[in-house]
Amino acid sequence: MKAAFITETGPPGVIRHGDLPDPVPGPREVLVRVRACAINPIDTYIRSGVVAMSLPAPFIVGCDLAGDVVAVGADVAALRPGMRVWGSNQGLLGRQGTFAELAAVDERWLYPTPDGVADRDAAAAALVSITAHLGLVSHAALGAGETLFVNGGSGGVGTAVVQIARALGARVLATAGTEAKRAALLRLGAAAVFDYRRDDLVAAVRAAAPEGVNVYWETQREPAFDQAVAMLGDRGRMVVMAGRDARPPFPVGPFYVKGCSLHGFAMFKADCHEQAAAAADINRWLAAGKLRVPIDRVLPLAATAEGHALQEANTISRTGVLAGKIVVEP
């Protein structure tokens, strides 16, 4: 089969496109013909070596996939050849990745793709929607009628946070870097979207939510705690999930006086049961048309290295080059 793989960590150019032996599914594994996969920032951190994990050799890059079942191991219970599936959390913690024509995946990490949802949309939604669900439901316990602010609403995670918060019945305030991206977030259901380059964000959010927001979701790798605590209302919850090297100052006084709480998590540490529970809700929202993660472009498997360079330019160098996920179709 064709695969995008590495034999050493390094810059995007270490990704090779070539032939590897077809994987053979173990007893609990499902052999998936991968129709679409999506690039996430974590793929680039693992490829570069910034996030060190034990890697199979050669290591096929990538976490997300969508496609159809070709064969199943003897102990697989729920999936059968011909079914359409999607999943995430591969290529992590010693598991092989997904950017290949075929992937052998433990059935506990796979979910049926709803009828009418394209493989590319299921792949684009995979990791970012599970992340948004874990953060909003399991960590911040966002309730219907509450107000959420997401800094970086136009990114992969941000667009999932906006739509899932809306599906949970919350009011959403967000930021984005261009007029077109702000308009897109309004179409996804945000009540107001501010310009993170020009607007006085604390004043704008205070005007839109005079009591303060209930949940502040930070997508940035250098969390702005002073800004967040100024925006939060009493008993507000803040979600942090980026910036491993960040050590920003923290306004202890106003934070505890308001009774706020801080919630950090890494999605890949959630176990398969937690992720499957999130996937069940995500499937309902995908099927109902309440969740559709924007796609910036679709690349062939041979262009995976180019996709990694674009993802790094967007997430690390903050060039704003992407307006949606990069999907790769093997």
Ligand SMILES: NC(=O)c1ccc[n+]([C@@H]2O[C@H](COP(=O)([O-])OP(=O)(O)OC[C@H]3O[C@@H](n4cnc5c(N)ncnc54)[C@H](OP(=O)(O)O)[C@@H]3O)[C@@H](O)[C@H]2O)c1
């Ligand atoms: N902990 C976890 O489980 C987990 C899971 C997934 C991702 N992550 C991390 O979360 C971060 C975001 O991931 P992603 O996939 O959403 O990245 P992304 O798609 O590259 O999105 C980046 C976002 O940052 C915004 N942005 C850029 N400069 C900004 C600024 N100065 N102020 C406010 N917003 C700014 C961009 O806005 P414009 O495009 O409008 O300019 C865009 O919305 C990454 O660091 C990733 O590693 C963590």
